[in-house]
Amino acid sequence: MAPLSWKSNVPLAFNAWIPYSLESKITYFFTYFHQIVCIMMAACITASVESLAMVIMLHICAQLEIIVHRLKSLPRLQEKSNSQSIIYELESKLIKDCVNHHIHTYTLGENLNETFGPVIFVQFFVSVIALGAVIYPMSKLSTSLYDLNTWRLIFTFASTISQIFLYCFYGDKMMEKSMAIAEEVYQIDWIETTIKTKKNLTSIMMRAEKPIKLTGLSIIIMTIETFFKIIKSAYSAYNVLKKT
Incomplete structure (x- = not known):
C-alpha cells in the first residue's frame, strides 16, 4: 500500500491497460485497490485449494493406517472366545468392516483425483513455467548477496x-501408505484365522497392489521421483543458460 502515499510517479501494482485516465487521485486509488483485492483473492484461493488437497491426502493416509491397525487385531480374536463359531463370526464382521473401509478409502482417492486433478494439472504446469521464467534471469544475475533482484528471484x-x-x-506418502497395506496384511499371523478370512485377506492384498495415486488428469503422477526430475531439469536449464 506504500505507493498510495507517494506524491508523484506512482505506478500501479501490476501493468494493465485501463480504458480511463489515472490522473485523478480517486480513480487511481480505486484502480490500485482493485488490483490489490484481486491478487489477494487469487492468493487465498490458491492457498485454500492446496491446503484442502493436502488435508484430504493426510486423511486418506490416516484411514489406511486405521485399516492396518484393525487387521492386526485378527489373531487376538482367538483370546476372546474358545468357540469356533463365535470366532468365525467376529472375524467375518471385522473383515467385512475392513473391506468396506478399504473400498471407501479408495473411493475417496478417486474423488480426490476427479476434483483436484484438473487443478493440479494446471497448477503444476504453471509452476514449471514460472520455474523456467525464474531460472533464466537468475542465470544472468551476479552472485552478489547485496543485489535486491537476486534475493527476489531466490525467494x-x-x-x-x-x-x-x-x-x-504428500502424493508419494499417500501412494506409499496404500501399497504398505499388502505388506502389513502379509505380516499377520494367518495360521490362527479361518479359511474364509484367509481368502478375504488375499483379496485385500490384491486390491492394495493398485495404490492410490495423486495425478493431474491421469498424465502426471505426483511423487518424489517426479520432483527430482523437475529439479534435474531446472538445474540443467540453469547450466545451459549460464553458459550462453
Missing part, C-alpha cells in the same frame, strides 16, 4: 519449488 524460486514439492511429497 520466488523457493516458493515455486515448495509448491511442487508439497504435492509430490
Whole structure:
C-alpha cells in the first residue's frame, strides 16, 4: 500500500491497460485497490485449494493406517472366545468392516483425483513455467548477496519449488501408505484365522497392489521421483543458460 502515499510517479501494482485516465487521485486509488483485492483473492484461493488437497491426502493416509491397525487385531480374536463359531463370526464382521473401509478409502482417492486433478494439472504446469521464467534471469544475475533482484528471484524460486514439492511429497506418502497395506496384511499371523478370512485377506492384498495415486488428469503422477526430475531439469536449464 506504500505507493498510495507517494506524491508523484506512482505506478500501479501490476501493468494493465485501463480504458480511463489515472490522473485523478480517486480513480487511481480505486484502480490500485482493485488490483490489490484481486491478487489477494487469487492468493487465498490458491492457498485454500492446496491446503484442502493436502488435508484430504493426510486423511486418506490416516484411514489406511486405521485399516492396518484393525487387521492386526485378527489373531487376538482367538483370546476372546474358545468357540469356533463365535470366532468365525467376529472375524467375518471385522473383515467385512475392513473391506468396506478399504473400498471407501479408495473411493475417496478417486474423488480426490476427479476434483483436484484438473487443478493440479494446471497448477503444476504453471509452476514449471514460472520455474523456467525464474531460472533464466537468475542465470544472468551476479552472485552478489547485496543485489535486491537476486534475493527476489531466490525467494520466488523457493516458493515455486515448495509448491511442487508439497504435492509430490504428500502424493508419494499417500501412494506409499496404500501399497504398505499388502505388506502389513502379509505380516499377520494367518495360521490362527479361518479359511474364509484367509481368502478375504488375499483379496485385500490384491486390491492394495493398485495404490492410490495423486495425478493431474491421469498424465502426471505426483511423487518424489517426479520432483527430482523437475529439479534435474531446472538445474540443467540453469547450466545451459549460464553458459550462453
